[in-house]
Structures are given as structure tokens and as C-alpha cells.
Amino acid sequence: MTVKNADVYQYLRHEKKFxxxxxxxxxxxxxxxxxxxxxxxxxxxxxxxxxxxGIGCSGRVSTYMDFNTLHTTHGRALAFATGLKLARPELTxxxxxxxxDALAIGGNHFIHAARRNIDLTAIIFNNSIYGMTGGQISPxxxxxxxxxxxxxxxxxxxxxxxxxxxxxxxxxxARGSTYHTDELDELMVLALRKKGFSVLEVVTPCxxxxxxxxxxxxxxxxxxxxxxSLVSMHDAGNMSAEELQGKVSLGILxxxxxxxxxxxxxxxIERAHKA
Amino acid sequence: MEPKLLMGNExxxxxxxxxxxxxxxxYPITPSNEIGEILSSRLPAIGGKxxxxxxxxxxxxxxxxxxxxxxxxxxxxxxxxxxxMQENIGFAAMAEIPCLVVNVMRAGPSTGMPTLPSQGDVMxxxxxxHGDHPSIVLCPSSVREVFDLTVTSVNFAEKYRMPxxxxxxxxxxxxxxxxxLPQPESIQIIDRPRPTCPPEWYKPYEDSKTGVPPMAAxxxxxxxHITGLTHDIMGFPTTRKDEVEPLMQRLxxxxxxxxxxxxxxxxxxxxxxxxxxxxxxxxxxxxxSAVLQLRxxxxxxxLLKLTTLWPFPRIAVESLPEQVQDLIVxxxxxxxxxxxxVRVNQGRCRVRKISRIDGELMTPQxxxxxIKRRERK
Numbered sequence: 001m002t003v004k005n006a007d008v009y010q011y012l013r014h015e016k017k018f019x020x021x022x023x024x025x026x027x028x029x030x031x032x033x034x035x036x037x038x039x040x041x042x043x044x045x046x047x048x049x050x051x052x053x054g055i056g057c058s059g060r061v062s063t064y065m066d067f068n069t070l071h072t073t074h075g076r077a078l079a080f081a082t083g084l085k086l087a088r089p090e091l092t093x094x095x096x097x098x099x100x101d102a103l104a105i106g107g108n109h110f111i112h113a114a115r116r117n118i119d120l121t122a123i124i125f126n127n128s129i130y131g132m133t134g135g136q137i138s139p140x141x142x143x144x145x146x147x148x149x150x151x152x153x154x155x156x157x158x159x160x161x162x163x164x165x166x167x168x169x170x171x172x173x174a175r176g177s178t179y180h181t182d183e184l185d186e187l188m189v190l191a192l193r194k195k196g197f198s199v200l201e202v203v204t205p206c207x208x209x210x211x212x213x214x215x216x217x218x219x220x221x222x223x224x225x226x227x228x229s230l231v232s233m234h235d236a237g238n239m240s241a242e243e244l245q246g247k248v249s250l251g252i253l254x255x256x257x258x259x260x261x262x263x264x265x266x267x268x269i270e271r272a273h274k275a
Numbered sequence: 276m277e278p279k280l281l282m283g284n285e286x287x288x289x290x291x292x293x294x295x296x297x298x299x300x301x302y303p304i305t306p307s308n309e310i311g312e313i314l315s316s317r318l319p320a321i322g323g324k325x326x327x328x329x330x331x332x333x334x335x336x337x338x339x340x341x342x343x344x345x346x347x348x349x350x351x352x353x354x355x356x357x358x359x360m361q362e363n364i365g366f367a368a369m370a371e372i373p374c375l376v377v378n379v380m381r382a383g384p385s386t387g388m389p390t391l392p393s394q395g396d397v398m399x400x401x402x403x404x405h406g407d408h409p410s411i412v413l414c415p416s417s418v419r420e421v422f423d424l425t426v427t428s429v430n431f432a433e434k435y436r437m438p439x440x441x442x443x444x445x446x447x448x449x450x451x452x453x454x455x456l457p458q459p460e461s462i463q464i465i466d467r468p469r470p471t472c473p474p475e476w477y478k479p480y481e482d483s484k485t486g487v488p489p490m491a492a493x494x495x496x497x498x499x500h501i502t503g504l505t506h507d508i509m510g511f512p513t514t515r516k517d518e519v520e521p522l523m524q525r526l527x528x529x530x531x532x533x534x535x536x537x538x539x540x541x542x543x544x545x546x547x548x549x550x551x552x553x554x555x556x557x558x559x560x561x562x563x564s565a566v567l568q569l570r571x572x573x574x575x576x577x578l579l580k581l582t583t584l585w586p587f588p589r590i591a592v593e594s595l596p597e598q599v600q601d602l603i604v605x606x607x608x609x610x611x612x613x614x615x616x617v618r619v620n621q622g623r624c625r626v627r628k629i630s631r632i633d634g635e636l637m638t639p640q641x642x643x644x645x646i647k648r649r650e651r652k
Contacts, residue, residue, distance in 0.1 A: 087324060
């Protein structure tokens with residue numbers, strides 16, 4: 001599948017909203033572009049699209065995009081989006097969250113949105129750190145990584161976002177990265193098109209905070225590390241078990257057809273009318 | 276309408292439907308449960324939406340989302356849940372999202388006594404969320420008034436674009452009374468102001484005479500940004516003092532210029548009174564009974580019933596010291612409104628509180644005893 005290279009410019013808010021607040025080398029802009037290309041590819045009207053975001057670096061994504069945009073409180077983006085989607089099921093609702101946002105403070109909303117299987121597309125910007133607040137450990141910080149609250153190395157184990165989402169009941173779970181951009185565009189379209197709760201984890205570099213604490217070098221180096229540690233879904237089939245050892249796979253990790261909450265609610269309304 | 280035997284919480288659900296509420300999100304908690312239970316079956320029957328969320332934080336977030344989607348939205352809870360909602364009540368105040376939050380007060384702090392009444396959340400209803408912000412908090416004292424004030428609360432929320440808190444107590448929530456509900460066509464319903472200009476002209480947080488900007492729903496063709504960050508008139512984050520100050524001033528001004536409409540109260544036997552009881556919620560019922568009994572004994576006692584708690588109805592209280600020598604404030608807390616009365620009185624007459632904090636209803640006898648003790652001194 002090839003995703004059309006959209007004129008991203010026409011989907012951005014130019015008045016007062018640029019330059020971006022993100023550091024140079026941050027992967028968030030790549031994800032922003034991918035979100036826009038997916039919406040454009042599927043031909044969804046700006047007026048019928050809502051972008052809901054939480055708090056943190058990723059939370060600012062909504063500010064820059066010319067849609068109906070809602071920048072909520074920390075961790076609560078999915079709960080706001082649930083209300084909006086239930087009130088206006090005809091809207092396409094994408095929810096942008098960071099790893100701390102979605103899985104620490106918002107962990108309860110995340111598993112319940114998945115369980116409910118409400119038709120939202122959750123994009124988790126996973127940089128494994130709290131960037132905006134200066135580099136504290138997050139629920140996806142790897143064991144041993146250095147952070148401002150783990151100077152001697154993180155002693156906690158990270159969540160596996162995909163397994164968590166799937167176990168909680170999400171209809172679609174995928175993982176992409178800001179290095180594998182074409183694949184990210186494809187996954188973004190699939191996640192957006194999926195009826196039900198879809199989770200797309202996007203591994204994105206934070207060279208300013210995570211990279212510096214962990215001496216990972218420049219932003220370019222961090223992208224190269226993504227290239228070397230992540231396996232594209234297109235390549236995984238041609239690789240031996242030995243080659244796959246220690247690598248994290250990208251691509252679609254779960255895809256189910258199950259009853260979607262808003263559709264079930266419409267049926268409930270019909271039943272209530274008849275009663 | 277036929278008279279009905281209704282519980283306070285039932286009247287709240289009826290009032291919500293009459294006011295046009297079409298979205299409810301909530302989480303189970305005693306003693307507010309009946310409101311959500313009733314709406315879970317009544318809302319879908321009229322095409323409305325009900326959702327039981329994973330907690331009260333999510334409930335508050337969901338009703339904000341529902342309101343942004345264009346539906347009149349509400350939640351209902353009690354003390355511990357009300358605490359969890361505070362974060363997003365602040366969001367609704369800052370982003371100016373109309374919604375109704377019903378708090379059926381139970382005895383606290385903490386889990387306290389879930390099935391027993393209290394009036395301990397008066398200050399939390401005013402200052403529960405962080406930051407400086409205006410509040411509207413209404414407090415019913417009968418089942419019929421629960422219905423009426425639910426409608427009024429939704430109307431205020433829509434008219435002023437802010438969260439409004441209906442502060443009930445467990446006694447009123449579970450009280451059953453014979454009530455005759457008003458004819459639907461006689462109920463005044465207010466809808467939020469909506470933009471009529473072309474989308475390219477829309478400035479979502481622009482000031483006007485009312486201080487309340489028109490609100491577009493998501494999906495209606497007015498694409499704009501909503502945030503809990505301090506924002507400019509286009510809704511985008513700002514820290515420029517020439518943009519921050521006007522926003523904050525407008526949030527207060529939209530309420531302060533409507534004080535006369537928002538500050539609701541009633542006077543009972545106040546014409547010749549030399550002692551005034553100031554009460555609200557379930558305590559009004561005991562206070563009324565106490566006033567009647569003392570009147571039979573020849574004492575000139577009257578009652579000021581506070582219906583609006585916040586903004587504090589200063590206009591009803593500040594003239595009282597010219598008429599009475601004693602102000603008695605019976606409350607089921609340690610004196611949360613008493614302090615407000617002391618503040619407004621400014622030392623002009625004697626102010627006394629009567630507190631009850633053991634989970635039992637304040638009785639007329641306690642109020643009578645309190646008043647007479649004052650008399651003897």
C-alpha cells in the first residue's frame with residue numbers, strides 16, 4: 001500500500017502557531033505529518049475530523065492542525081474523546097498521547113477505552129521519557145535507562161503497549177517508528193480506517209532529554225538506532241530467528257472484528273424506542 | 276400534571292431531561308446512584324446518550340467531550356467522586372464548556388459515612404479545583420426544588436458557558452415527597468449561544484457585552500482549538516499579559532455582571548424579624564419549623580433561605596444587620612457558610628453558628644435551643 005503524499009501545508013494552522021515548540025531532532029513532527037497524510041488519503045473532511053490530545057510534548061500536536069482540536073488534561077484525552085465520539089459518532093476522532101500520558105496517569109482510561117472498543121484511533125508517541133517535564137522515567141522507560149528520577153538506572157520494567165492494548169480488548173494494535181516512515185504512513189491509514197479502538201504505538205526519538213541522559217548521540221544517531229533495533233513488518237518474513245533476536249517488530253500486532261461501542265449504542269437506542 | 280411521589284434524586288433526573296440534558300457520564304457512588312440509573316434507561320429512549328465511565332475523572336472528561344459535541348451534558352456524584360472531578364471541573368471553567376455536576380453530599384472527610392448526610396462540601400464546591408475561577412453553586416431544600424434547580428442549573432451552565440454545581444445533600448436526594456411537576460411548556464429552557472457568523476470570522480473566545488462568546492460544537496463547520504491552557508481569543512495558548520489578563524477578567528465579569536440573576540434566595544417571615552436564621556439545603560426544613568414554633572411563642576424570628584451558595588448571595592445578607600440583632604447560621608458542617616456571613620456582616624450584629632457533624636439531620640429543636648441560648652445572654 002502506498003499512501004498519497006498529501007499537501008501537509010494545507011492542513012496546518014499558520015496563524016500564530018509556528019514555529020513548533022518541539023526540539024530539533026524530535027520525532028513528533030514526523031508523526032504529525034503521518035496523521036495528516038492518513039486523514040488526507042482517506043478523504044476525511046477537516047470539519048468531520050477531531051484531534052484530541054493530552055498533556056506533554058505530544059499534547060501540542062492538536063494545536064498545529066487545522067481540524068476540530070481539543071487539548072485536554074494530563075492522561076484524560078481518551079475520556080474526553082469518548083464523550084465527544086459518543087455525542088457525535090459521525091466524527092473521526094484521533095487521540096494523540098505520550099507514553100506517560102496514555103499509560104501512567106491515563107492507564108485506566110486506556111484499558112477501558114480498549115475494553116469498550118469505542119471507535120477512536122489512539123496514537124501513542126512513545127519516546128520512553130517525560131520530555132516536557134525534564135526527563136523523568138515513564139512506564140515505557142527500559143530497565144537500566146538513565147532518567148532524571150533514575151540517575152543510577154531505571155529499576156522498573158516497561159509496559160509492552162501492544163500486549164497491553166490487545167489484552168485490554170483493542171480491535172487493532174500496531175507499532176511503527178519515525179525511522180520507518182512509509183510503513184508508519186501505511187499503519188496510520190490502517191489504524192484510522194479500522195472500526196473500533198485502534199492503538200498505534202509510534203517509537204519516536206527524544207534526543208534532547210532521553211538521548212542526552214543515555215548518551216545516544218545525535219537525533220540522526222537515534223534514528224539509526226531505530227533502524228537497527230526495530231524490524232519492519234515487510235522484512236520480518238525474510239529474516240531468520242537468529243536475525244530477529246533482540247529486535248522489536250513493527251507492523252500490525254493484533255486485528256480483530258468485534259462489536260464497536262457507538263454502533264452498539266445506536267442499537268440500544270432502537271431497542272429503547274421500540275420498548 | 277398529576278401529582279407524583281418522587282425522590283429527590285428522581286426529581287433531579289426528571290429536571291435534567293426537562294432541561295434538555297442529552298448526555299450523562301458517571302460512576303457509581305452512594306447516595307447519588309438513582310440519578311444515573313434512571314437516566315441510563317430514559318436517555319436512550321429519547322435518542323440521548325448515557326455512559327458509565329471507569330471513574331469520576333473520566334466521567335467529568337466525558338461530559339466535557341459530550342458538551343463539545345453539542346449535547347447538554349451532566350454527571351452526578353458524591354464527595355469522593357466530586358474530589359476526583361475537580362481537575363476537569365477546572366478545565367470546563369477555563370475552556371468555558373457548559374455542563375452540570377450534581378454532588379449529593381454525604382458525610383466526610385474521605386469515605387466518611389456514605390449513607391449519611393452532611394453539608395461538608397460547600398467550600399469544595401467553590402474552591403475545589405485549582406486556580407482562580409468563578410463558580411455557580413445551587414442548593415435545593417425540597418424535592419420540587421430539586422427539579423426546578425436542576426433546570427436552572429442547566430440553564431445557567433448554558434447561558435454562562437461554565438460548569439454549574441447542584442449541591443444536594445443525602446437527605447434531599449433520598450427524600451420522597453408528593454410533587455406536581457410543571458407543565459413542560461411552562462418550563463423556561465436556555466440554550467448556549469451559538470455562532471451565526473461565517474466560520475472564517477469565528478473568534479471562539481472573543482469578548483462581548485455579555486462576556487459569553489458563542490460556542491460552536493465540533494462537527495458544525497467551525498474548526499477551532501479548545502485547551503485548558505490560558506488562551507487568546509482564537510483559543511490558542513498564550514502567556515502574553517495583554518491576552519491573559521482580559522481572558523481572566525472576562526471569566527469573572529461574565530458572572531459578576533449577572534449577580535442579581537444568579538443569586539437566588541427566599542425570605543420567610545422576615546418583615547418584622549429581629550433574629551434571622553440563615554439556612555440552605557435540608558436544614559431549611561428544620562429552620563422553617565423552628566421559626567414557626569418560635570413565632571407561636573411570640574419571638575420575632577425569620578428565615579433567609581439561601582438557594583444560591585456561590586457566588587455567595589451577599590445582596591441578601593448585607594442589609595440584614597440593619598434590621599436584626601442576631602444572625603443564626605445552622606449548618607451540617609463546622610461553619611462554612613457561617614464564615615461568609617461573618618465576612619459580609621462586618622461586625623454589625625451578632626452572628627452565631629450551630630454545627631452538626633455526626634451524620635444526623637439538624638433538628639428544629641437544636642435550632643430553637645441555639646436561638647434561645649443567644650437570647651438569654
